[in-house]
Amino acid sequence: MTPVEFVDIVLLILLAITGIAVIRTRNLFAAVMLAGIYSLVSAGLFVVMDAVDVAFTEAAVGAGISTVLLLGTLALVGDKEHKPQHTPILPLIVVLITGGVLIYGTSQMPPFGAADNPANQHVAPYYLEDSYDETHVPNVVTSVLASYRSYDTMGETAVVFTAVVGVLLLLARGPLPQRIHHDGEWITVRPGTTREELAAQFKAETEGGGGGPEGGGVDPGGGADPEDRGDTPSGEGGERG
Amino acid sequence: MDDRVILRVGAKILIPFIMIFGLYVHFHGDYGPGGGFQAGVIFAAAFVLYALIFGLGNAIQVLPPKAAYICAAMGVVIYLGVGFLGIILGGQFMDYSVLAYSYTGQHYGIIGVELGVVTTVFGVMVALFYAFAGRRRVDS
Known part of the structure; x- marks a missing residue:
């Protein structure tokens, strides 16, 4: 086992423990805090996978802002969760079947990070080899995101704006005349x-x-x-x- | 939270550094991890921290909700503006190479559009926070 694999396994076990703890607790305040920890551990996992930009976003949004928003919601709804009325048998069966199918699916996936994976055969080699010569931007993620794919990012910015318009229509206004x-x-x-x-x-x-x-x-x-x-x-x- | 001296003093020390770090993440996005989205969230986090420690009323005096809404909309305008600047300077829409000589244009264009992303994400995050925190619980 390489050191990276060891760190991967430790982080994944921590993720599983945090996830189970979120389900088990009936105290919503603890659940929100555990969800923040879950995001932080995910960010660590992304760093190990060399996706530092994604890790950055996960730490800032998942562990930071969304925790604060969830706490703001708890201030409105209280932090006690009622016991569910139904038995957990049917959901458990559905989850087990879904999980089993997903694990079966991974057996046919190409190995993680292999050079001949389909995802690494399309435009990724071109970006990695030529983006610096074409743009002189050292961070490939930024050059792809804001230069090659600037139309997509324009759409994303508009989507973020549209999302807040929707949320504000629902939350920030009283009834209209x-x-x-x-x-x-x-x-x-x-x-x-x-x-x-x-x-x-x-x-x-x-x-x-x-x-x-x-x-x-x-x-x-x-x-x-x-x-x-x-x-x-x-x-x-x-x-x- | 008038009596929590450590929180107040700690937040006062931290907030300027968080803002500077947000700007660094934006302007350094070409060279290191980060970019507009992360920078906007970090910049908004400074305001959220301020609001959590010093109260929502003070935060709204610093940055009224309307200013946050305007930020959210202006970011999209800035992004489109950089795109149209390419047309005005004789290139195509979103053509960074006409903004400045050689590869400098790429850097200018990326920083320009990322500035739009920063503005939108900052406005959106602060507006979301106000929308959640501004509601009161109604006990019936």
């Missing part, structure tokens, strides 16, 4: 206004006579609303813990 069609024109009403309240408001307007369609309790145009909602995190945030 509604647009309804009333008396021949579209008006904006506050979120959560029920049909009965609206009917009462319209009735009051028509009986009062003055003020026109924009008077009364109906919020006209929602002019102040977007400002309020834009600052939801600061409004709700304040001092925490």
Whole structure:
């Protein structure tokens, strides 16, 4: 056994232990911390495999930011996990079958790191041999990522942006003001206004006579609303813990 | 956390170094491990650490959520801008070789697009943190 293989095996055993510990614990705070350790051990494994860029990302995102985000979630939902209602027999069978199929699949995979693997026959040799002459960038990962494949990275950047737009739509905003069609024109009403309240408001307007369609309790145009909602995190945030 | 002196002092010492390290990871991405994505996350981690130690209210004063949203969008614009700069200077879209003489153009182009990635990832990570940390538990 070479030293590298020894380190590989130790790290993989640590990964397995951490994974089992995450499943066993009912304390979600401990589970989040163990998940952070899992990411850190994975990062170590990536370093041993000479994928330092991936290890960097795993350590920064997996062990760093996502642990903080999970802790933020725990602050909302509490750190106790309920006991599952079902017996673990059926999930165990599914997992065992899947795992068995996957292990069977690895028996037909080419040996790890061999030079004649399909993955090492395509464009990888070209990048490794010619990228420095063509770009004079010593880090092959960077030259592939940002120069040869800069279209792909552009798409990735857009994907990251799109992802946060989706998350913010779900989490950072309150309910949106509604647009309804009333008396021949579209008006904006506050979120959560029920049909009965609206009917009462319209009735009051028509009986009062003055003020026109924009008077009364109906919020006209929602002019102040977007400002309020834009600052939801600061409004709700304040001092925490 | 007003009484936790060690955390406060330790964070104050660490945060500038984390930011410098983020910049190093970005500008040194051509030569060593790292690049825009990692640099953005590291830079955001400095703000997250600040928010954890000194409170979300102070962090929002330093960097309002709107600024984070603008960062997230501007990064994509910077990335596209480097691409169109190639067209303006007479080359093709994303053509780095026209940005400067010889191979220097490659370095300029890579640092330019990575700057876009840094800005987007930084804005996204901080916005995500605000979105999670800004919510309060509602006890019904």
